[in-house]
Amino acid sequence: MVSNKMAQAMEKGSFIRKMFEEGNRLRALHGADKVFDFSIGNPDLEPPAEVLTVLSEQAAATGSGLHGYMSNNGYLETRTAVAEWLNQPGLPEPVTPDLICMTVGAAGALNVALKAILDPGDEVIVLAPFFVEYTAYIDNQGGKCVVVPCLPDTFQPDLQAIAAAITPRTKAIILNTPNNPTGTIYSAETLQALDALLQAQPQSIMAISDEPYSAIAFDGQTVPSTLANIQNMIMCYSWSKSLSLPGERIGFCAVSPRCPNAKQLAAACTYANRVLGFVNAPALMQRIITHVLNARVDVARYESRRNALYDILTSCGFNATCPAGGFYIFLKSPISDDLAFADACARHNVLLVPGQGFGYGGYVRLCFAVPDSTIAGSRSAFEKIAQEFSVQQS
Ligand code: PLP
Numbered sequence: 001m002v003s004n005k006m007a008q009a010m011e012k013g014s015f016i017r018k019m020f021e022e023g024n025r026l027r028a029l030h031g032a033d034k035v036f037d038f039s040i041g042n043p044d045l046e047p048p049a050e051v052l053t054v055l056s057e058q059a060a061a062t063g064s065g066l067h068g069y070m071s072n073n074g075y076l077e078t079r080t081a082v083a084e085w086l087n088q089p090g091l092p093e094p095v096t097p098d099l100i101c102m103t104v105g106a107a108g109a110l111n112v113a114l115k116a117i118l119d120p121g122d123e124v125i126v127l128a129p130f131f132v133e134y135t136a137y138i139d140n141q142g143g144k145c146v147v148v149p150c151l152p153d154t155f156q157p158d159l160q161a162i163a164a165a166i167t168p169r170t171k172a173i174i175l176n177t178p179n180n181p182t183g184t185i186y187s188a189e190t191l192q193a194l195d196a197l198l199q200a201q202p203q204s205i206m207a208i209s210d211e212p213y214s215a216i217a218f219d220g221q222t223v224p225s226t227l228a229n230i231q232n233m234i235m236c237y238s239w240s241k242s243l244s245l246p247g248e249r250i251g252f253c254a255v256s257p258r259c260p261n262a263k264q265l266a267a268a269c270t271y272a273n274r275v276l277g278f279v280n281a282p283a284l285m286q287r288i289i290t291h292v293l294n295a296r297v298d299v300a301r302y303e304s305r306r307n308a309l310y311d312i313l314t315s316c317g318f319n320a321t322c323p324a325g326g327f328y329i330f331l332k333s334p335i336s337d338d339l340a341f342a343d344a345c346a347r348h349n350v351l352l353v354p355g356q357g358f359g360y361g362g363y364v365r366l367c368f369a370v371p372d373s374t375i376a377g378s379r380s381a382f383e384k385i386a387q388e389f390s391v392q393q394s
C-alpha cells in the first residue's frame with residue numbers, strides 16, 4: 001500500500017511525467033516528426049568518441065577485484081584525478097582526494113551532501129525557479145525546504161531576500177549555476193556577496209552547489225568558480241550532461257578545503273553514500289572517468305540549438321531571457337496560468353513544462369537538447385500559438 005505522503009509527492013511532482021506520457025500519445029497519433037517535444041532534459045548528443053573508446057577498453061579489462069567493492073568514497077586513483085582536474089589556478093586552497101566522494105550522479109551527490117549536514121527540521125534555502133527534485137531530496141534527509149525567489153528577469157540570486165529568509169534553523173542553501181530551468185550563470189560578484197552574507201551569520205550555513213551544467217556555457221563565457229568564491233561549500237557534480245552519460249550515473253561531491261572540519265564532513269559524505277544504499281559509485285564508470293576528465297560534448301551544437309530556438313521564440317514575439325548556459329529556455333507565458341498555456345501548446349503538438357513544476361508560475365521551460373529538426377520544425381506551431389495568444393510578432 002503506497003503511503004499518503006508518497007501518493008501526494010507523486011501527484012505534485014508529475015508535471016514532467018505527464019508531459020512524457022502526453023508526448024507518447026501525440027507521437028502515436030500524429031507521427032514523431034509532427035510532435036515538438038521540448039519537455040525532457042535528456043541530452044540527445046552521444047558521448048564523445050574518446051569516452052566510448054575508453055568505455056570499451058575498460059569493459060574489456062581483466063584483473064582481480066575490478067568489479068569488487070572499494071572504499072565507499074570511490075577509487076583513490078579516480079579521486080586523485082578529479083582533485084587535479086578541480087585544482088584550477090585561482091583556487092585559494094587545493095582540493096585533496098580525501099575531500100571527494102564519488103557518487104551516483106549529481107542526484108546522489110545532493111542526497112549525500114544533505115544527509116551529511118542535516119538534523120531533522122533543519123532548513124535548506126532553494127532559489128526559485130529550481131530543479132524540482134530538490135524538495136524531495138531535502139525531505140529525504142529530514143530537512144525543511146524554504147523557497148526564495150530569484151531576482152525577476154535576470155534570475156540571479158536575490159541576496160536581500162535570502163538574508164530575510166535565514167533563521168537560526170537555516171543549515172544550507174542550494175545553488176545551481178548554470179541554472180535549470182533559467183540558464184542563468186551566477187556572476188562572481190553575486191557568489192562573493194553571497195559568501196559574505198553566509199559568513200556574517202552566527203551559525204555555519206553550507207552552500208551546496210549543484211553544477212551538472214558547468215561545462216555547458218555559451219558565447220565564450222566561463223562559469224565563475226563556486227569553489228574559488230565561496231568558503232563553506234560542498235560542490236555536487238556529474239558527467240550526465242558534460243559527457244552525455246545520464247544513464248550511467250556517475251558524479252561526485254567535493255567538500256571545500258576551506259570548510260571548518262572539512263575532513264570530518266567528507267567522512268560524513270562517505271558514510272552517507274554507504275547508508276543511503278548507494279554504497280559506492282559504479283566501479284566501471286569511475287575507471288572510465290579517470291581517463292576522460294578533459295573530454296566534453298560538443299557545446300557548440302547546444303549553442304546553435306539555443307540560438308535557433310531562441311530566435312524562433314523571440315521572432316514570434318515571446319519573451320525570454322537568453323540562457324547563458326545549460327540547455328533550457330525559461331519562457332514567460334503570455335497568460336499568467338502557465339498550466340493552461342502548456343495545455344494550449346500541447347494542442348499544437350508542442351510539449352513544454354509549466355513553470356509551476358519549478359516553483360515559479362507564469363513561465364514555461366523548453367529543453368533545447370533535442371534534434372535540430374525538432375527546433376526547425378516547431379516554427380509554424382509557435383507562430384500559431386503566438387497568434388492564438390495575440391502575442392505581437394516582431
Ligand atoms: N541537478 C540539476 C539542476 C539537474 O537538472 C539534474 C538533472 O537533470 C540533476 C541535478 C541530476 O543530475 P544527475 O543525472 O547527474 O543525477
